[in-house]
Amino acid sequence: MAKITTSQEFTREEVGLALRNPGMPLEGLRYPITPIGMHYLLIHFDIPFLDPTTYELTIGGRVRDPLRLTLDELKARPMVTMPVMMECAGIGRAYLSPRPISAPWHNEAIGCAEWTGTPLRPILEEAGLLEDAVEILFTGHDRGIDQDVEQNYERSLPLDEALRDEVILAYGMNGGPLPLQHGSPLRLVVPEWYGMTSVKWLKSIRAISEPFEGVQQAVLYHYRQSEEDPGTPVTRKNPHALMVPPGIPNYLSRTRHVRVGPTLVEGRAWSGWGSVERVEFSSDGGRTWGEAELGEPVGHYAWVRWSYEWDVREPGEYELCVRATDAAGKTQAVDETEAWNVGGYGVNVVQRVPLSVS
Ligand SMILES: Nc1nc2c(c(=O)[nH]1)N[C@H]1C(S)=C(S)[C@@H](COP(=O)(O)O)O[C@H]1N2
Numbered sequence: 001m002a003k004i005t006t007s008q009e010f011t012r013e014e015v016g017l018a019l020r021n022p023g024m025p026l027e028g029l030r031y032p033i034t035p036i037g038m039h040y041l042l043i044h045f046d047i048p049f050l051d052p053t054t055y056e057l058t059i060g061g062r063v064r065d066p067l068r069l070t071l072d073e074l075k076a077r078p079m080v081t082m083p084v085m086m087e088c089a090g091i092g093r094a095y096l097s098p099r100p101i102s103a104p105w106h107n108e109a110i111g112c113a114e115w116t117g118t119p120l121r122p123i124l125e126e127a128g129l130l131e132d133a134v135e136i137l138f139t140g141h142d143r144g145i146d147q148d149v150e151q152n153y154e155r156s157l158p159l160d161e162a163l164r165d166e167v168i169l170a171y172g173m174n175g176g177p178l179p180l181q182h183g184s185p186l187r188l189v190v191p192e193w194y195g196m197t198s199v200k201w202l203k204s205i206r207a208i209s210e211p212f213e214g215v216q217q218a219v220l221y222h223y224r225q226s227e228e229d230p231g232t233p234v235t236r237k238n239p240h241a242l243m244v245p246p247g248i249p250n251y252l253s254r255t256r257h258v259r260v261g262p263t264l265v266e267g268r269a270w271s272g273w274g275s276v277e278r279v280e281f282s283s284d285g286g287r288t289w290g291e292a293e294l295g296e297p298v299g300h301y302a303w304v305r306w307s308y309e310w311d312v313r314e315p316g317e318y319e320l321c322v323r324a325t326d327a328a329g330k331t332q333a334v335d336e337t338e339a340w341n342v343g344g345y346g347v348n349v350v351q352r353v354p355l356s357v358s
C-alpha cells in the first residue's frame with residue numbers, strides 16, 4: 001500500500017517540490033493554447049541528460065518484430081498536431097485536510113499545448129502485438145527512488161487505451177521542438193487521462209502479458225479511502241472549471257479587488273469523461289449559481305472557454321466560485337471533504353476566489 005505522510009503546515013519538502021514543479025499562473029487561462037513556459041511541469045526525479053542525435057526508442061516485449069526507431073525515423077512517419085489539455089492528478093491536493101505530502105498543488109497544475117508527433121497505433125501494429133499482450137508499458141529514462149523502490153518512471157495502459165488513434169508520441173510543442181523539461185526528445189501524450197499517463201523522455205515501449213504492478217501504477221495513483229483500501233486506479237480527468245481571478249491581487253494574500261460595476265469573469269473548463277455541457281458561476285460562495293456562457297472548444301481534447309457577465313452593485317466581501325458539469329453528468333465537489341482521498345488525487349473541488357468590491 002502507499003505510504004502517505006500528512007501535515008497541516010507546508011513542509012520544506014513541499015516547498016522544494018513546488019519550486020521544481022511550477023504551475024500555470026491562472027491568468028494564463030486567457031490563452032486558448034498555453035504559451036511555452038506557462039504550462040505546468042511535473043518531474044518526479046531529475047530531467048535526464050539525453051542526446052537527441054543518438055536517441056533511439058525501442059519497441060519490444062510481446063511483439064512479433066521488435067523495433068528500434070531514431071528521432072529522424074519517428075519524424076518521417078505520419079505527423080499529427082493537436083491541442084491537448086493536460087492536468088496533473090495531484091491538482092487540488094493542498095486544499096485537503098489531512099493533506100498528503102507530495103507536490104502541493106492548488107489550482108495551477110494545468111496547461112493546454114499543441115502537441116506534434118506521430119500516432120502510436122501504427123507503430124504497435126508494425127511491431128505486431130502477440131495474442132497474449134494485455135498492456136503496453138511506457139518507460140522513461142528518468143530514474144529515482146519512491147516508496148523505497150528504485151525505478152525508472154514508468155506506467156502502463158490497457159491495450160484498448162494504448163490503441164486509441166489520438167494517442168501520440170510527441171516531439172514538438174506549440175509549433176517548436178519539445179522542451180527538455182516537457183520530455184524531449186520524445187514523450188507520450190494520452191488525451192483525456194490525467195498527466196501521469198503521458199510518460200516523458202521515453203526509453204522503451206513494451207507489450208506485456210500481465211498487468212503492470214510498478215510503484216507509479218499499483219501503489220500510487222489510486223483513489224483510496226484508507227491506507228488499507230485497495231482503491232481504484234486514477235484514469236481520466238474529472239470535470240473541472242477554473243477562472244482567471246478578476247481585478248487586481250493583493251501581493252501576499254492573493255485576495256482580489258474590483259470596482260462596483262460590470263466585470264467579465266472568464267476561464268476554461270474540461271473533462272476527460274465527455275464534453276463540458278454546463279458551467280455555473282457563483283458570487284456568494286456557492287449558495288446560488290448562474291449559467292455561464294460556453295464558447296467553442298479549442299479542440300476535441302482541449303478545453304472550452306466560458307464567461308459570465310457579473311454586474312456587482314454592492315461594495316463588500318464576495319467569494320467567487322465556478323463549477324463544470326460534463327456529458328456524463330459528472331460535476332465538481334463543492335466541499336473538499338467530498339473529494340478527500342489518501343493520495344490526494346483527482347481533487348476537483350470548486351475554485352474559491354475571495355474578492356472585495358469597492
Ligand atoms: N518520465 C516521466 N514522465 C512523466 C513524469 C515524470 O516524472 N517522468 N511525470 C508525469 C506527471 S505526474 C505529469 S502530471 C505529466 C506532466 O507533464 P508536463 O511536465 O509536460 O506538464 O508528466 C508525466 N510524465
Ligand SMILES: [Mo]
Pocket residue numbers: 042087088089090195196
Ligand atoms: Mo501529475
